[in-house]
Amino acid sequence: MKIASSLSIVLLALAPAVGCASGQSFDGVVSAVEHRYAVHAQRVPLMGLVSICAWGASRGGVKGMHVAEFDNLTLDKEDDLSRLLREKLGDGWQPFVIDRQANGEQDVIYVQPHGDFMRMFIADYSGKELDLVRLDLNGERLQQWMRNPAQSARSHNYTEKSQQPE
Amino acid sequence: MRHKFAAIAFIAAMLPCAAARAQNNSHFPITLQKELTARASNYTEVNLDRSMLAFASHFMDKDKDAAARNMIQKLNGVYVRTYEFDKPGQYSAADLAAIRRQFETTDWKPMVRDHSRNGSSDSDIYMKTEGGEILGMFVLNAEPQELDFVYISGPINLDDLSEIGGNFGVPKLRNRSDSATGGSK
Numbered sequence: 001m002k003i004a005s006s007l008s009i010v011l012l013a014l015a016p017a018v019g020c021a022s023g024q025s026f027d028g029v030v031s032a033v034e035h036r037y038a039v040h041a042q043r044v045p046l047m048g049l050v051s052i053c054a055w056g057a058s059r060g061g062v063k064g065m066h067v068a069e070f071d072n073l074t075l076d077k078e079d080d081l082s083r084l085l086r087e088k089l090g091d092g093w094q095p096f097v098i099d100r101q102a103n104g105e106q107d108v109i110y111v112q113p114h115g116d117f118m119r120m121f122i123a124d125y126s127g128k129e130l131d132l133v134r135l136d137l138n139g140e141r142l143q144q145w146m147r148n149p150a151q152s153a154r155s156h157n158y159t160e161k162s163q164q165p166e
Numbered sequence: 167m168r169h170k171f172a173a174i175a176f177i178a179a180m181l182p183c184a185a186a187r188a189q190n191n192s193h194f195p196i197t198l199q200k201e202l203t204a205r206a207s208n209y210t211e212v213n214l215d216r217s218m219l220a221f222a223s224h225f226m227d228k229d230k231d232a233a234a235r236n237m238i239q240k241l242n243g244v245y246v247r248t249y250e251f252d253k254p255g256q257y258s259a260a261d262l263a264a265i266r267r268q269f270e271t272t273d274w275k276p277m278v279r280d281h282s283r284n285g286s287s288d289s290d291i292y293m294k295t296e297g298g299e300i301l302g303m304f305v306l307n308a309e310p311q312e313l314d315f316v317y318i319s320g321p322i323n324l325d326d327l328s329e330i331g332g333n334f335g336v337p338k339l340r341n342r343s344d345s346a347t348g349g350s351k
Contacts, residue, residue: 094213094218095211095213096212096214096218097210097211097212098211099209099210099211100206100208100210101207102208111218113217113221118217118218137221139220139221139222139224139225142225
């Protein structure tokens with residue numbers, strides 16, 4: 001019991017440090033949006049802990065999660081989220097998906113290979129709301145996790161109905 | 167011994183950077199992208215370089231999608247651009263001719279040219295061949311209010327090509343029998 005509580009404290013203490021390096025690029029983009037559009041980001045409290053939980057739940061498939069949300073943000077047609085991400089993320093990041101709709105909606109995903117992980121930076125703008133998400137995905141571990149529904153069900157306590165494949 | 171270990175560690179750390187730089191060489195080659203993007207009302211761009219294709223292949227079924235997995239693991243990249251316009255006339259015949267000219271070289275050969283008389287739909291497929299092997303493919307589809315480009319870089323087995331249709335933004339390919347029975351695009 002003592003070991004478990006010690007481990008929890010260590011994990012909590014390490015969470016910000018682990019997320020620090022990956023958080024720099026994220027903070028840079030968030031800060032750029034805040035300055036350019038004079039808005040404040042809403043952050044999810046204890047995101048480091050959430051990230052660790054996601055890492056555990058996905059069997060190491062997801063890590064380094066950061067989320068920020070901007071409400072009441074109006075982007076003009078000339079406002080290009082892709083360009084903003086390209087400028088702030090810098091070299092090494094490549095555009096994966098860029099989607100701009102006539103109604104002003106924009107979806108942008110930038111990626112950066114990083115060892116066994118694929119770093120992803122996602123920006124989604126629709127209905128005056130901008131969501132920024134940054135995470136690292138391990139394809140192999142995610143695949144193992146998705147292909148093992150029984151194990152997944154045990155760890156997530158799904159209902160009998162939701163276990164049925166569609 | 168310590169220096170040797172440090173040197174190996176340094177080289178190992180640098181390898182991903184070198185690989186990333188090498189991957190950047192196979193970029194989407196089409197000119198006029200900026201101009202078309204500015205004129206389009208809806209615009210979609212999908213870029214899958216070698217690392218992204220390797221990542222995407224993890225999510226394909228090892229047995230069911232074996233042919234597609236085998237093919238994409240050899241590719242350098244798959245690049246898709248879709249431009250939708252509010253009204254006809256947002257791109258000109260000269261724009262299309264300029265794009266086609268990029269593939270009228272000794273390396274590239276036009277394999278399919280399907281141009282309607284009234285200009286309602288033009289399709290072109292170009293192949294890059296070397297020593298009898300297909301090393302690239304470019305598909306251009308032009309409709310009055312839509313332009314689609316698909317560029318595949320790397321060795322392509324035509325038998326496996328249909329397998330990646332419907333994945334990664336590449337349109338699902340249909341054969342003549344599908345077309346005759348009104349199969350989906």
